[in-house]
Amino acid sequence: MTTSSDSTAPGAGSGAALQRQHQPGPGGRVLAYLGIRNRASLVLILLLAILIGLSAWTYVNVQRSLEQIRRAGMSALVETQVEAIRRWIEENLREVEGWAAHPGVVAEVGRLARASGGPGAAERLARAPARADLSRTLEPALRGGAWAGFYVAEPSGVILASSAREQIGARVAAPVRSRLEAVFQGESRFVRPQPGGIQITGARSVAGERPVIWFEVPVRARTGDVIAALGFAEYAGVRFAHILAASRPGVTGEAFAFDDSGRMLSESRFPGELKEAGLLPRSGPASAILGVDLRDPGGPLLEGYRAEPGARPFTRLMAAVLERAGEDDLEGLPSVILEPYRNYLGMEVVGAWRWLPEFGMGVAMEMSVQEGFAPLHYFHVSLVVMIALSVAVWLAAYLSPNAWARFRGENDPQQVGPYRLRDLIGEGGMSNVYLAQHAYLARPTAVKVLKPHVANDEMIARFAREVQHASQLRHPNTIRIYDYGRAYNGMFYYAMEYVDGLSLGELVERVGRMPASRVAHVLRETCASLAEMHERGLVHRDVKPHNIMVCRSAGGQEAVKVLDFGLVKDVERPDSRDLTRSVRILGTPLYMAPERIRNPADVDARADIYAVGAVAFFALTGSKLFESANDLDLTHQVLTAPPRRPSEVVGTGIPPDLDDLVWRCLAKDKAHRPANVEELQVVLGKVLARLPWSAEEAAAWWRDHPPGSRELAGRPETGAEGP
Numbered sequence: 001m002t003t004s005s006d007s008t009a010p011g012a013g014s015g016a017a018l019q020r021q022h023q024p025g026p027g028g029r030v031l032a033y034l035g036i037r038n039r040a041s042l043v044l045i046l047l048l049a050i051l052i053g054l055s056a057w058t059y060v061n062v063q064r065s066l067e068q069i070r071r072a073g074m075s076a077l078v079e080t081q082v083e084a085i086r087r088w089i090e091e092n093l094r095e096v097e098g099w100a101a102h103p104g105v106v107a108e109v110g111r112l113a114r115a116s117g118g119p120g121a122a123e124r125l126a127r128a129p130a131r132a133d134l135s136r137t138l139e140p141a142l143r144g145g146a147w148a149g150f151y152v153a154e155p156s157g158v159i160l161a162s163s164a165r166e167q168i169g170a171r172v173a174a175p176v177r178s179r180l181e182a183v184f185q186g187e188s189r190f191v192r193p194q195p196g197g198i199q200i201t202g203a204r205s206v207a208g209e210r211p212v213i214w215f216e217v218p219v220r221a222r223t224g225d226v227i228a229a230l231g232f233a234e235y236a237g238v239r240f241a242h243i244l245a246a247s248r249p250g251v252t253g254e255a256f257a258f259d260d261s262g263r264m265l266s267e268s269r270f271p272g273e274l275k276e277a278g279l280l281p282r283s284g285p286a287s288a289i290l291g292v293d294l295r296d297p298g299g300p301l302l303e304g305y306r307a308e309p310g311a312r313p314f315t316r317l318m319a320a321v322l323e324r325a326g327e328d329d330l331e332g333l334p335s336v337i338l339e340p341y342r343n344y345l346g347m348e349v350v351g352a353w354r355w356l357p358e359f360g361m362g363v364a365m366e367m368s369v370q371e372g373f374a375p376l377h378y379f380h381v382s383l384v385v386m387i388a389l390s391v392a393v394w395l396a397a398y399l400s401p402n403a404w405a406r407f408r409g410e411n412d413p414q415q416v417g418p419y420r421l422r423d424l425i426g427e428g429g430m431s432n433v434y435l436a437q438h439a440y441l442a443r444p445t446a447v448k449v450l451k452p453h454v455a456n457d458e459m460i461a462r463f464a465r466e467v468q469h470a471s472q473l474r475h476p477n478t479i480r481i482y483d484y485g486r487a488y489n490g491m492f493y494y495a496m497e498y499v500d501g502l503s504l505g506e507l508v509e510r511v512g513r514m515p516a517s518r519v520a521h522v523l524r525e526t527c528a529s530l531a532e533m534h535e536r537g538l539v540h541r542d543v544k545p546h547n548i549m550v551c552r553s554a555g556g557q558e559a560v561k562v563l564d565f566g567l568v569k570d571v572e573r574p575d576s577r578d579l580t581r582s583v584r585i586l587g588t589p590l591y592m593a594p595e596r597i598r599n600p601a602d603v604d605a606r607a608d609i610y611a612v613g614a615v616a617f618f619a620l621t622g623s624k625l626f627e628s629a630n631d632l633d634l635t636h637q638v639l640t641a642p643p644r645r646p647s648e649v650v651g652t653g654i655p656p657d658l659d660d661l662v663w664r665c666l667a668k669d670k671a672h673r674p675a676n677v678e679e680l681q682v683v684l685g686k687v688l689a690r691l692p693w694s695a696e697e698a699a700a701w702w703r704d705h706p707p708g709s710r711e712l713a714g715r716p717e718t719g720a721e722g723p
Helices: 016-022 026-034 039-100 103-114 121-127 129-143 174-184 239-245 271-276 316-323 374-398 401-409 457-472 504-511 516-535 594-598 605-621 631-640 646-650 656-665 677-690 695-704
Strands: 149-153 159-162 189-194 212-220 226-235 254-258 335-342 348-356 361-368 419-427 431-438 444-450 481-486 492-497 501-503 548-552 558-562
Touching: 039 103, 039 129, 039 189, 039 212, 039 226, 039 239, 039 254, 039 335, 039 348, 039 361, 039 374, 103 129, 103 159, 103 212, 103 226, 121 129, 129 149, 129 159, 174 189, 174 212, 174 226, 239 254, 316 335, 316 348, 316 361, 419 444, 444 457, 457 481, 457 492, 501 504, 504 548, 504 605, 516 548, 516 558, 516 605, 516 656, 516 677, 558 695, 594 605, 594 631, 605 646, 605 656, 605 677, 646 656, 656 677
Parallel strands: none
Antiparallel strands: 149 159, 149 226, 189 212, 212 226, 254 361, 335 348, 348 361, 419 431, 431 444, 444 492, 481 492, 501 548, 548 558
8 A cells, every 4th residue: 555654844845836726716705615506695694793793793792881880889888888987986086085084084094094013013003093093984885885995005005994804004015105106196096807815914905805996096194295105996797797787788798807918807708608608717716807818719618628738828808918019009099800810618709899998907898699690691693592592594595515525524534625534554754545436436545644742833734845846746666646625624634545555664674685687677667756756857856765655556567656745846936945944855864865864955857866875785685785874874974884785795696787887876966967867768678678577576575475465464544754
């Protein structure tokens, strides 16, 4: 059997002309492929295209309008949350300031301050009547349930009074002392939710272990001087969390506060889900305040996904806050994120946020993408349904039966054009070769298909050049090209003559060296094919045993076919060039003329004559012209090592004129080789006149060595690299 082996480099010229010969113009190809038969169907297509265009325009504008509406709505919600929190903080600060200005509080704090000095101050303060009087004065505020506790500290940091008796007389912890400096300067401060473990003095917190918010204000003497700081604590999960919970929009919307470390400062809308996911303790009361980080779990926790242990990245919203940390306009208008991202529950959401530097925290709002863009989703579904129905009506009414057949076969990898692929008979890096059956003709055909993963512009042009060169040749010793095109599934292919036989390389590898008469017969027919090519200004550049097929033909004659035109070069065209610099020297080094290695552009018909000599040496001796361990050593021998005569290897049995012809073909200097293949044909003709390879001998040999015999089973697929 035979096919062309896989091309590894381009020939000359362009494949565009060949494609024009085999296919209609671009408009005709499209119309024929779609089965458009009349103007009415063309008008319908245009109307359908206009409908799709208008629909796309409408969709884009609706999406843009919805995004603007959603952006404005989310900004307004965040602003509403911010204003509500600010108003609440201001009201609470005014209330605490009112208690700090109470005459009884001022008088009692003054007496406590005078009793705080000297040894035993803690015990003295705890027993001081002023402390009890201060507790009675503040009792109405604490009894109302809004406040969790209080403390009074003088500028030196000593606790004068506290709801926690054990803290009296101790000094405030360093973090608390740092924030109280502003209070002692006369400022009133709101302190964002803090863990219960944050110590006031180093003992337990005034408010226990639950997260608390502090409102700290100065206590002034009648002279206006700040004599102490009064701090009121409130549980963060009460009024502060309720303000944000009241602002939750829709079904999935959530409003929350957060600090600069990515911790939530308010309660989550999904406490049960957080417990199920292991982000909150499963038993007992659990709070998301300071217990949940704004980090992406990697998947939807509400749908059963469980995050892998280890560090997780911040959500996109929190990452955006950190990226802008320190910017002057950070407290400006809310920032809106409409590109979907995963929140701390792994839910796909959109969100908005605003940072409040005066309070050291941010406020955010998030909702699921589905809820945020539900109108767009409904519009999208209706639009798709409408277009699909229009296309279905057009397909049913106007497509021809042939077009339907093409659509049905589009995904069939065994169908290329009119050819049904059967057996893979050759494979290379660029293409596969199949034995195929034409849809209407009974004759077997070899179809070469370009592999999809290499079908870039360069490879397609190279493939087209191979077909173009081969289709120009008409000699019976050259493989015939039947067809070229692109299949409905997008694969490029060409169909060629299928002949039953063996490559010269396979023949020698299986049964050893050939008799001189048969070698002369094969070489003469090979030269006949090359003579036509050289006459047209083409150089094959890849003559080797695996590109020469020896096959049976009618009447018992033995025929020769030359294959593979992937490296053909047109030396007569000044604009002929290789497609890429890297492929210009590709080929089989063992059969490559020395000048092709030295300068790939220096090539003419004598490069093919050298290759014919190397092929003749291999066929006459059964061994390679040069033996080497690697391509580098082989290349060195091709350039420098003197060639051997075939008679030096096998001794007798080779006519002197054939022996001398082979030796002259292998000359390093192309000027010393025969000038053309016609000279080779003359010598080979004389050899065959004395030692003919008769039809009877050929028929007998093929009877003893059929291509499908056990002896030849498992031979390499045609198209693999030859020796």
